[in-house]
Structures are given as C-alpha cells and as structure tokens.
Amino acid sequence: MERGSPKFHPETAPRLGFVNARWWLFALLGLNAAWVTDLFVLGHELSAPGGMLTALGRLTGLYGALALVLQLVLISRLPWLESRLGLDRLTLWHRWTGFWVLWLLVAHVVFIVLGYAGQDGSPVLAEMGTLVFHTQDVLLATIAFVLLVAVGVTSARAARRRLRYESWHLVHLLAYLAVVLGFLHQVTVGQDFTGAPLGRLYWWTLYGAALGLVAVSRIGLPLARNLRHRLRVESVVREADDVVSLVITGHALDALPARAGQFFLWRFLTPAHWWEAHPYSLSAMPDGRRLRITVKALGDGSGWLQHVRPGTRVFAEGPYGAFTAQRRTRRRVLLIAGGVGVTPVRALLEEFARQRDDIALIYRASTADSAVLADELRRLASRCSARMFLVLGPSTGVGRFGPVLGPRHLHAMVPDVRRRDVYLCGPPGMTDAVRRTLTELAVPAEQCHTERFAFAA
Structure with missing residues (x-):
C-alpha cells in the first residue's frame, strides 16, 4: 500500500487470478502431453511396421491433435479464462498454437509417408497416393490438413491485412470442420483408438470437453443472454x-x-x-x-x-476483455489513449472518477479535430480533479522533451509514473512504442495494462 493512502486496498485477487489461470493452463497442457506420450509408449513398439519413422509420425500426429484441442480451448472464450487472461492474449496464443499445429501435422505426414515407403520399398509419391486413396479415412485426414493449411495461410499477417474481417472469419470457421474430419481419421486408424480402450476414453473425453466449451461459451451463453436482454x-x-x-x-x-x-x-x-x-x-x-x-x-x-x-x-x-479496474494494483492511475483506442479509456476514466483517486490522463491524437470524445474527457477529468494532457501532432513529432511520448516527454508530464498503474490502449504502433517507453522508465510490468486495438490481427 502506498504511503498516504490508508483507505486503498489493491485488488490482488485479479492479479493472482491471472497468474493462476496462466499456470493452470500450462500445467494442464504439460499433463496432457505427458499422458499422450504414455499412451503412445504403452501401445506402440519401434519394431512395428515402418519402424522409427512411423513411430515419430504417429507421435507428432498425436501432439498435433493435442495442440488442436488446445486451440479450441483458447478460442472458446470461456468466461473464467477470458476474464483473467484477456481475449487479446488468448487470441495471440491461439494464433501461435495454430502454427505449431501445422508444423506438427506436416511432420506427421512426412514421417508416416517416409516410414511406409521405406517399409514397402516404393517411391515416396506413389506411397503417398496409396495412403490417401486406398487407406481407410486417410482421405478425410488429407482434407482436414488442407483446410488447416488454408486457415493458417489466411491467418498470416500479410494475408490478414488484405482480407476483410468477415471473409477471414468465414475461412477460419473451416477449422471446426478440420477438427471433426481429423478426429474421424483418428478414431478409425489411430492405434490409441483401435487397440487401447483407455486411449479411446481419453481422446473422446478430451475432444468432447473442448468442443463442449466452444458450444457453451460461443453459442449457448450468447444466445441465452440475448434472449434475456x-x-x-x-x-x-x-x-x-x-x-x-x-x-x-x-x-x-x-x-x-x-x-x-x-x-x-x-x-x-x-x-x-x-x-x-x-x-x-x-x-x-x-x-x-x-x-x-x-x-x-x-x-x-x-x-x-x-x-x-x-x-x-x-x-x-x-x-x-481484462482491460478493467480489476487489474489495478495501486491508488494512482495513468490512462493513455491513442486514436479510437480512447473509447475504453473514456469508460475507465468514468469509473475511476467516481472513486476520486489520483488520476492522470494522456490522449494522443494527430489533430484536434480527430480527438474524439476530448470534451467528455475534459469534463470527467475536471469532475475528479484528474490531470489531462492532449498531445497533438504526427507520430514522428519531436518537442522540447524529445520524441512525443518518449521517456523524457512522458516523465515530464507524469513524474511519478513508476508509482502508478498504467492503462494503455491505442493502435499497435503507438502501443508498442509506449510500452518501450514504460520499460525505459522502469515501470514494473505488473503495473502495465494494455489493450491492443486490433482484434484478431
């Protein structure tokens, strides 16, 4: 607790909730990875057809399936998880997990094809054709793989910038079809299903739980709330x-x-x-x-x-979103908004204004005309005696204290920035630049709360 603020009690529970949710997620992933490995070792011998290459192919396929299930959990928008970690963080993890899914499945295909080609003494391309068109349900897995590649390619930054959000989202929905097709392939061909009752129980439970979370959080809960409200x-x-x-x-x-x-x-x-x-x-x-x-x-x-x-x-x-007053750890607050990112900051200022704590506000805009809601911010700041700074000019601007929103400039406006919780929302370029400034000013990471105003980018 800060000196001179005996009535303020930092909300430590939300911060602990963030840490606990993150470690629970990591622990569950590690536990499931270990369990998948155990099931594989118990049900597979290196002397089986295809030898080491086929074994590696099946293991990478199992890890790819596990990573795909993790993707479903991350994007299920489960309220307990989302309110503690934030949808922007979960979306970022979902994106990077998607690339791991692709690499693991590429490894799965390569190892399996090489393993069976070596076993049969046939050319690689011929063996691939045999597996796809003459092996039970491998064609389904091939379709699932192609769909996931399409989702991955359109999720790359270069492609994402060229697609409308609605078009990208429509392509992204193909991932659910890929999950179902891949699961059908696993049911009919995977050794964890065909020869291991414990493995069947595990994978049915895992897929069922993940798809159930998606159905409840993405479909059931929104429908119930909208019917009510x-x-x-x-x-x-x-x-x-x-x-x-x-x-x-x-x-x-x-x-x-x-x-x-x-x-x-x-x-x-x-x-x-x-x-x-x-x-x-x-x-x-x-x-x-x-x-x-x-x-x-x-x-x-x-x-x-x-x-x-x-x-x-x-x-x-x-x-x-976890960009709320619940993340706050100190009585003093600095709100920094840029562009249209002012909208959540304006709402937060209204909430903090009712508590009449020590508030500083910086609003970054290119021109006075583009400073949307500036008059409302001034009225709210006046009501709670908050200090407000309207910073205008180009992003490359340099003033008396160096680059705009650089370390010297920010410190000149808010000298006690290290003793404040900092809420920052704006375009990605501005957000990244201000985060670097806060790091240079030695503001502890746990006091920095960021919302990137670029959903799913």
Whole structure:
C-alpha cells in the first residue's frame, strides 16, 4: 500500500487470478502431453511396421491433435479464462498454437509417408497416393490438413491485412470442420483408438470437453443472454463527421456482467449486415440501463453504422476483455489513449472518477479535430480533479522533451509514473512504442495494462 493512502486496498485477487489461470493452463497442457506420450509408449513398439519413422509420425500426429484441442480451448472464450487472461492474449496464443499445429501435422505426414515407403520399398509419391486413396479415412485426414493449411495461410499477417474481417472469419470457421474430419481419421486408424480402450476414453473425453466449451461459451451463453436482454439501438449521436456513438438499451441490463474497459462483438440485425460481427469497446461505463459504443468510419465494415436506425435489433457476444479496474494494483492511475483506442479509456476514466483517486490522463491524437470524445474527457477529468494532457501532432513529432511520448516527454508530464498503474490502449504502433517507453522508465510490468486495438490481427 502506498504511503498516504490508508483507505486503498489493491485488488490482488485479479492479479493472482491471472497468474493462476496462466499456470493452470500450462500445467494442464504439460499433463496432457505427458499422458499422450504414455499412451503412445504403452501401445506402440519401434519394431512395428515402418519402424522409427512411423513411430515419430504417429507421435507428432498425436501432439498435433493435442495442440488442436488446445486451440479450441483458447478460442472458446470461456468466461473464467477470458476474464483473467484477456481475449487479446488468448487470441495471440491461439494464433501461435495454430502454427505449431501445422508444423506438427506436416511432420506427421512426412514421417508416416517416409516410414511406409521405406517399409514397402516404393517411391515416396506413389506411397503417398496409396495412403490417401486406398487407406481407410486417410482421405478425410488429407482434407482436414488442407483446410488447416488454408486457415493458417489466411491467418498470416500479410494475408490478414488484405482480407476483410468477415471473409477471414468465414475461412477460419473451416477449422471446426478440420477438427471433426481429423478426429474421424483418428478414431478409425489411430492405434490409441483401435487397440487401447483407455486411449479411446481419453481422446473422446478430451475432444468432447473442448468442443463442449466452444458450444457453451460461443453459442449457448450468447444466445441465452440475448434472449434475456433483447438489445436494440436507442439513439445515434454524431460526435464528428466520421464518428458516431450508438446508445443501446434492453431488458435487465443490470444483470449483464459488463465493466468499463470491456468490449462486445456486435451484430446489428439489418437485412444487409446481420451476419457481420464487429468488436467495439464500451465508450461509457455501464449503468445498468444502457450501453454505449463509439464508432469511427474506417471503411465499408463500419462506415454503414453511421446510418443505422434507432430501433434496430442488436445481437451482442460478450463482454470480453481484462482491460478493467480489476487489474489495478495501486491508488494512482495513468490512462493513455491513442486514436479510437480512447473509447475504453473514456469508460475507465468514468469509473475511476467516481472513486476520486489520483488520476492522470494522456490522449494522443494527430489533430484536434480527430480527438474524439476530448470534451467528455475534459469534463470527467475536471469532475475528479484528474490531470489531462492532449498531445497533438504526427507520430514522428519531436518537442522540447524529445520524441512525443518518449521517456523524457512522458516523465515530464507524469513524474511519478513508476508509482502508478498504467492503462494503455491505442493502435499497435503507438502501443508498442509506449510500452518501450514504460520499460525505459522502469515501470514494473505488473503495473502495465494494455489493450491492443486490433482484434484478431
């Protein structure tokens, strides 16, 4: 506890929850990897057909299946896990796990084909054709592998930048079909199924639990919440030429577990756009009666929301995100917002303002006209005596204290930054640069809370 703040008690439970959730996840992965290895060793001999190469092929296939199950868990959006780790972190881990899945399955294919080709004394390509077209359910596995490669290629950064979110998401859904096809291949061909009752029980339980989490968290829970709350657009308020705020109301919103700093995936149920899901943060603290989002027209995906009509029905999935006051460890707070990343920061400022603690706010924008919600921020800052700095200019700007938001500049605005929790939200380039600044200023990592405003990028 900081000197001079006897009434403040840091919320240590959320931080412990973050650590515990991370280590529980790692421990379960390690335990399952060990169990898969044990099942393989108990049910396989190196003297079996294909020898060492085939054994390596089957083992890498099993590890690939385990990594695929982990991917399902990471993207299931299980509330207990997501609220402690944050959807941005889980999405990043999901992305990197996906590349491990591909490499393990490539190794599986290569080792299996080489092993059987060596056993039969046949050319590699001929052996591959025999396995695919003349071995039970290997064709299903081949289709699953091709689908996963398509998902992996479209998830690469270069391809992701060229695809609309909806197109990328549609391709990504093919991964679920790949899981089912791969599982069918494993059921009919895998030695863990065909010759080991314990292995069958293990893999059925593992796949069933993972797919059950996806079904409950991604389908069941959103449907139940939307049937209960019946969301609709109440009003549309123009904030600037290309920015509007949408006020959304519904039934029993006080029972919706939403907090300032979180976001939802929004679907506005119009004939032309009902299938599009957009991740937007709340731009005001939830009050139990209304939710508010603020949207900037950044292309066809969000430009049409400028003209959405009051009364439009809304389907929302969430809330998501660990960028909340629960992560706070100190009485003093520094909020840093950039661009459209100001929306969750504005909601957080409203929550912190009610507690009347020591708050500093930095809002980074290229021009005064692009500083959306700046007037609201000033009013909230005045209400709670927070210090607010509006930093304007290009990202390469250099001033009296060196580069904008560099170490000297940030320290000049907030000299006690090391003794504050720092909440940072903005475009990826700005976020990365400010994180480097905070590291140079020796701000402890556990006091830095970041939301990258680039969902699933």
